[in-house]
Amino acid sequence: MREFFRAHLTETLGIDDPELQEELIGEYKRTFDDSVMQMKNAVAAADFERLRRLGHALKGCALNIGHPAGRECALGVEMGARNSDLDACRSEIDKLAEMAQQLE
Numbered sequence: 001m002r003e004f005f006r007a008h009l010t011e012t013l014g015i016d017d018p019e020l021q022e023e024l025i026g027e028y029k030r031t032f033d034d035s036v037m038q039m040k041n042a043v044a045a046a047d048f049e050r051l052r053r054l055g056h057a058l059k060g061c062a063l064n065i066g067h068p069a070g071r072e073c074a075l076g077v078e079m080g081a082r083n084s085d086l087d088a089c090r091s092e093i094d095k096l097a098e099m100a101q102q103l104e
Contacts, residue, residue, distance in 0.1 A: 001102060004066065005024075009065070025065065028061055029104075032058065032070065035054055035058040036100055039055070039077060042054060043090055051078075051081035052077075052081035052082055055075065055076070055077030055081060
């Protein structure tokens with residue numbers, strides 16, 4: 001996955017410094033993990049506004065780093081929250097939690 005992110009950063013954003021790439025990838029991983037944890041808390045509290053904001057923010061981060069699967073699930077959380085659909089949010093958060101393990 002790291003190589004995929006590196007290629008995206010180089011080809012799409014013109015960032016070819018390996019140190020900067022590693023810093024950005026590491027920050028994405030931390031943001032991803034933190035977002036999933038916060039989403040789990042928000043879904044437990046049925047806080048749709050927080051879920052919407054968290055989904056929207058993670059969607060942008062995933063788009064910037066070149067993680068289309070993460071972007072799609074984050075969009076699913078955002079849209080589920082807009083529709084006040086806890087089951088849809090839970091389903092997408094579960095997918096994101098699985099993805100987090102692949103980002104190791």
